[in-house]
Amino acid sequence: MVKKTIAEKIISAHCSKPVSAGDTVVASVDLAMATDGSGPLTIQLFREMGHSKVWDPEKVLMVLDHYVPCPNDKVAGLQDGMRSFCNDGNGVLFDLGEGICHQLLPEKGYIRPGSLVVGADSHSLTYGALNALGTGIGSSDLAAVMATGKLWLRVPESVKVIINGQMPPHVTAKDIALFIVGRFGAGGANYRALEFHGDAVPGLDMDDRMTLCNMMVETGSKCSIMPFDPIIETWARPFKWKTMNPVYSDPGAVYADTLEVNLDRLTPQIAKPHQVDRVTPIAEVENIPIQMVVIGTCTNGRLKDLRSAAELIDGRGKAPGVELLIVPASRKIYLEASREGILDIFVRNGALVLPPGCGPCCGSSAGIPGSGKSVLSTANRNFLGRMGNVKSSIYLGSPLSAAAAAVTGKITDSKNLN
Numbered sequence: 077m078v079k080k081t082i083a084e085k086i087i088s089a090h091c092s093k094p095v096s097a098g099d100t101v102v103a104s105v106d107l108a109m110a111t112d113g114s115g116p117l118t119i120q121l122f123r124e125m126g127h128s129k130v131w132d133p134e135k136v137l138m139v140l141d142h143y144v145p146c147p148n149d150k151v152a153g154l155q156d157g158m159r160s161f162c163n164d165g166n167g168v169l170f171d172l173g174e175g176i177c178h179q180l181l182p183e184k185g186y187i188r189p190g191s192l193v194v195g196a197d198s199h200s201l202t203y204g205a206l207n208a209l210g211t212g213i214g215s216s217d218l219a220a221v222m223a224t225g226k227l228w229l230r231v232p233e234s235v236k237v238i239i240n241g242q243m244p245p246h247v248t249a250k251d252i253a254l255f256i257v258g259r260f261g262a263g264g265a266n267y268r269a270l271e272f273h274g275d276a277v278p279g280l281d282m283d284d285r286m287t288l289c290n291m292m293v294e295t296g297s298k299c300s301i302m303p304f305d306p307i308i309e310t311w312a313r314p315f316k317w318k319t320m321n322p323v324y325s326d327p328g329a330v331y332a333d334t335l336e337v338n339l340d341r342l343t344p345q346i347a348k349p350h351q352v353d354r355v356t357p358i359a360e361v362e363n364i365p366i367q368m369v370v371i372g373t374c375t376n377g378r379l380k381d382l383r384s385a386a387e388l389i390d391g392r393g394k395a396p397g398v399e400l401l402i403v404p405a406s407r408k409i410y411l412e413a414s415r416e417g418i419l420d421i422f423v424r425n426g427a428l429v430l431p432p433g434c435g436p437c438c439g440s441s442a443g444i445p446g447s448g449k450s451v452l453s454t455a456n457r458n459f460l461g462r463m464g465n466v467k468s469s470i471y472l473g474s475p476l477s478a479a480a481a482a483v484t485g486k487i488t489d490s491k492n493l494n
Contacts, residue, residue: 079326081234082301083269086209086323090192097233097332106191107135108221111177113142113440114196116154119161121219129166131225136167137186139177142440144433146172166222175406175432178202178290178374182282182311183406189304189312190321194221199374199456201293204301205285207308207323209269211299232269232298233332234325239274241339246491248384249284250376250454250474252337253291254345258355259335266296268332271325276339277302282311283380290375291456294352344489346452347472350460358477358489366471367449369394369482372403372430373437376454376475382413385479386421388490393425395485400427401443407432427482436463445470452481 078096080088088095090103110118115138122130130136138158143151155172162169170180178199181187189207193200196218203210213227221227237256270292280288285302292300302308304322312320344358371377371385382404394400402422404410410432413419419429430436436443437455445451447467458470471487480488 079328079330081269081325081329081331082271082303082323083209083232083234083299086190086192087231089190089321095231097231097330099231100228101231102226102228103192105194105221105225105227106188107137107181107186107193108218109137109139109177109181109193109195109197109200110218111142111197112140112151112155112158114215114218115158117215118196118218118222119157121216122222125219125223127223130222133165133167135225136222137170137181138162138167139170139174139180140172141176142434142438144172144431144435144441147441173407173431173433175408176374176377176434178286179377179405179409182206182286183408185315188317188320189308190323194218194227198293199290201297201300202286202290202374204289204299205282206311207302207304209299209301212293230267232267234269234271234329235265235333235335236331237270237272237335237337239272239276239337239339241276243276243279243339244342246476246489247339247342247344248474248476249280249287251342251345252339253288254347254355254472255342256335256337257291257294257347257353258345260295260353262294262351262353263296267298270295270297270300272300272302274337278305278307280307281380282307283378286378287375294456344474344477346477346487347458349458349469349471352457352472358473358487361471361487362489364471364487365450366452366481366486367397368399368401368445368451369478370401370403370436370443370451370453370455371475371478372401372405373434373455374405375456377403377405377409379409379412381454381475382409382418383416385475386418388476388479388493389425389483390421392483392493394427394482398482398485400482401436402427402429403436404432438462452478452487454478
């Protein structure tokens with residue numbers, strides 16, 4: 077019997093036959109997702125292919141999250157088109173303010189272990205946190221999936237990422253993610269499945285895992301997957317699924333490469349403009365002035381992220397001249413942060429709290445930095461012009477590093493604020 081990785085097993089189950097890395101297959105899809113950044117084109121292509129009804133409306137999700145609040149009448153028309161598509165029985169709609177797709181789908185119980193999920197958004201790798209194979213595809217591929225429920229793909233080779241050690245204070249999952257991206261480099265894991273192992277993995281909670289899997293697309297990987305364990309089982313319990321298909325790799329499975337990460341020696345990491353893989357320890361970039369700080373997005377907009385940032389900012393306030401933006405990842409998180417008093421802390425300390433959405437991360441709505449300004453963001457990309465202004469510079473870091481920059485007005489290791 078051929079030993080298989082998690083990715084090979086999940087794709088095999090969706091092809092009803094054993095497959096291996098390198099095979100080109102047609103696989104059945106469990107869930108398809110589009111955002112208002114990709115959905116309008118997907119719908120157009122779907123109709124141009126001659127289709128009027130999707131293969132399963134309960135498995136097609138349309139999420140309005142990129143343009144929140146809606147910035148102009150053209151976008152309003154595109155969003156209305158997605159609403160009409162769903163009203164005609166072609167999918168489930170999550171309207172403005174519900175949250176960012178990569179938070180909503182796990183939060184609402186749509187992502188199950190062992191499932192194959194495709195999204196017309198590159199950070200769909202997030203779903204691997206729940207032992208699923210989540211991957212991003214283009215609008216034309218998604219249109220075909222919506223019509224047929226099937227996707228053709230090449231089975232990726234797998235890379236074993238071994239994370240060992242104890243996470244030091246002031247180091248977070250975002251720092252682990254940035255470190256891994258820096259080690260692989262952009263495209264260093266192109267079209268490969270990253271599979272996480274090591275004695276540190278059981279200590280990563282679901283928020284940590286979603287951050288980690290979300291960022292792995294910056295290595296070029298096809299998917300990133302956590303093995304099933306009690307953390308995933310506990311997350312899944314409230315959804316009371318009738319079926320759940322935990323997936324584990326076989327002992328002796330073949331991996332194309334191995335990357336080892338020792339947390340004991342890890343320090344906070346920063347990605348420098350204008351590439352996500354220009355990663356350096358924070359000590360190398362300390363004291364660079366920062367004029368805008370963004371805490372949130374699908375990478376780090378969960379309650380744990382907001383709580384840790386608020387605790388650091390509380391009583392210190394933000395530095396003069398720093399614009400501090402807070403972006404909860406979903407309406408549920410927004411409400412939980414409000415009940416805990418987290419949003420109150422941010423507002424009292426001079427922050428602007430934005431509605432759940434992608435906005436400042438990709439420059440699609442409120443929160444565009446001014447020319448010549450430097451931003452420290454907890455988002456996942458820092459490309460030139462990413463936030464809507466090619467004359468600004470974006471650094472990426474953890475919520476703790478972002479909060480420290482908001483307090484001091486410069487890149488600062490949060491441990492120095494104790």
